[in-house]
Amino acid sequence: MDDNPSNHPPPKRVVVCGGGIIGVCTAYFLAKKGAVVTLVERSSIAGGASGKAGAFIALHMCDGGPLSSLARASFNLHCSLAKELDGSQSYGYCPLTTLTISVGESELPSKSPILPLWVDGQVKTGEIIGTPETTALVHPQLFTRTLLGKAVAEYGVEVVTAKVESVAVEEDGVVVKVDGGGIIGGDAVVLALGPWTSKLPEISSKFRVHGKKVHSVVLEHKHGDAITPHAVFATYYPAQGTGPIDPDFFPRPPRDVYICGPSVQVEIPDGPESVFPDLESIQMLRRVAGMVSSYLVEDNVRVKSEEAGLMPCTDDELPIMGEVPGMKRCYVASGHGYWGILFGPASGVAMAELVLDGHATIVDLDCFSPARFVGN
Ligand SMILES: Cc1cc2nc3c(=O)[nH]c(=O)nc-3n(C[C@H](O)[C@H](O)[C@H](O)COP(=O)(O)OP(=O)(O)OC[C@H]3O[C@@H](n4cnc5c(N)ncnc54)[C@H](O)[C@@H]3O)c2cc1C
Structure with missing residues (x-):
């Protein structure tokens, strides 16, 4: 040797x-x-x-x-x-159930047993697409x-x-x-x-890497620990105008929900600090949040962040x-x-x-x- x-x-x-x-x-x-x-x-x-x-x-x-x-x-x-770094404590690693829903102005509140309590708005149940063994958040x-x-x-x-x-x-x-x-x-x-x-x-x-801008909001439910570990992929059908939009709802239990919206290709600015959210997209996410959950309507939340990020795409x-x-x-x-x-x-x-x-x-x-x- x-x-x-x-x-x-x-x-x-x-x-x-x-x-x-x-x-x-x-x-x-x-x-x-x-x-x-x-x-x-x-x-x-x-x-x-x-x-x-x-x-x-x-x-x-x-x-x-x-x-x-x-x-x-x-x-x-x-x-x-997550085991090695104590992920649940140090960075919010959270295995969860994942489901789909559709959201529309004319939907009545659904009583389906697969929906978590906080998803109580104008939604129609879809299906469970992930379990805590197959889906998680960090x-x-x-x-x-x-x-x-x-x-x-x-x-x-x-x-x-x-x-x-x-x-x-x-x-x-x-x-x-x-x-x-x-x-x-x-x-x-x-x-x-x-x-x-x-x-x-x-x-x-x-070669080219381009940037797609995606908006997000984090809403904190003000009245108690109601937000359970369920990720929700929504399809929202606006009454008029554009086609369906697919906002994703990712809980950060026990009080916060992160919601992000559709992507659009943009010019790449100088650096990450120059990526700004558009008011209209943020308002759309807030409106759909209120339709999905009474826990997320204006009066029941504190807004923790309203941001946009650039996804690197090819x-x-x-x-x-x-x-x-x-x-x-x-x-x-x-x-x-x-x-x-x-x-x-x-x-x-x-x-x-x-x-x-x-x-x-x-x-x-x-x-x-x-x-x-x-x-x-
Ligand atoms: C709103 C949103 C939601 C998303 N949701 C998910 C999700 O649920 N699940 C998932 O898996 N992914 C998700 N993504 C995608 C994921 O975030 C990205 O694919 C990933 O973060 C890209 O990482 P990166 O390190 O390649 O790029 P970046 O995070 O952009 O990092 C690049 C870094 O390079 C630095 N840099 C740039 N130029 C220079 C330079 N000249 N010199 C030195 N440094 C420089 C920048 O400052 C930056 O810090 C989401 C993205 C967005 C925007």
Whole structure:
């Protein structure tokens, strides 16, 4: 056995750009596997979509498509991380029952036994689509910050607050230039900049990550602990005007309900702090909330937040994970769309395996390779 430390190759130095859930999970699993990791974030950790999401996760809802194994592996990792990090206390990890309903101006209050008590409005019952074994919620910002806390404390991840301006691949490593003239060197770099990934000049000509804006409100029921762990996927049929709208209701028991609305593609602003909610969309969410539940009408709630976040999306609606064509040792992990909170942990493991071992075993990354966009 070789016990001489001078004969071991030095650990790989990896720069991870972006402090959303994908960058943080990648940094965590890279450092856990022995890499020396620097994480670069321009504003605050989980200040973008990773702090604004509903953060519903499901074992089975991507079954039958190319995202199935990523979803299943990641849901199981969320379960084991929740045990390891005391997720129910530290970031609101909460297994729950999930159901569908339809909402309409002409519906009468439904008395179905599958509806939780607080869903007592103008709704028609749909079906149960998830159980506490297959569906859960986390608080996305707390999850991301808890994981980073462990990465820093136990695995020595260094966090740098700076805006990445460019990335260059050189003979003996990578060079990341940040604002203010700073340079961070490494053996490899992972770009996990969410919707801002293809704003980097080196990436913009290769593929596009666009941003879909989604609104959310968090309402606190003022009169007692009435909100039970039931996630509700609603379809709202307005009396006139637009077609159906699909708001999601995610409880944060015992008093809060997070509600998020439909998505619309927008120009990507400079940074996450420039993503603002539109009054009309917020009002629509508040109106539907009052139709779904008397516990959520104006007089019975305190508004805790009204926000919008940008989901990073790709042209074929699959994430982009792999080495950037023409840029050796420069990797990308972005475009996780509607399911980025679910996909975070398995994406982090897959990227760590790819960067350090040359291939991922947890999921097959072939169908997520950025090469699929280059040359088209
Ligand atoms: C309202 C809403 C509800 C959602 N609900 C769910 C859900 O229920 N379940 C689910 O699984 N997913 C959900 N999602 C999707 C999920 O939130 C995203 O897919 C995921 O957060 C994307 O993570 P990310 O790390 O790729 O991007 P981001 O969270 O956007 O992180 C990218 C980070 O990069 C930083 N950055 C950008 N440019 C630079 C630069 N030049 N230099 C340094 N740093 C930079 C940004 O500041 C940001 O912190 C939802 C999203 C939204 C908006």
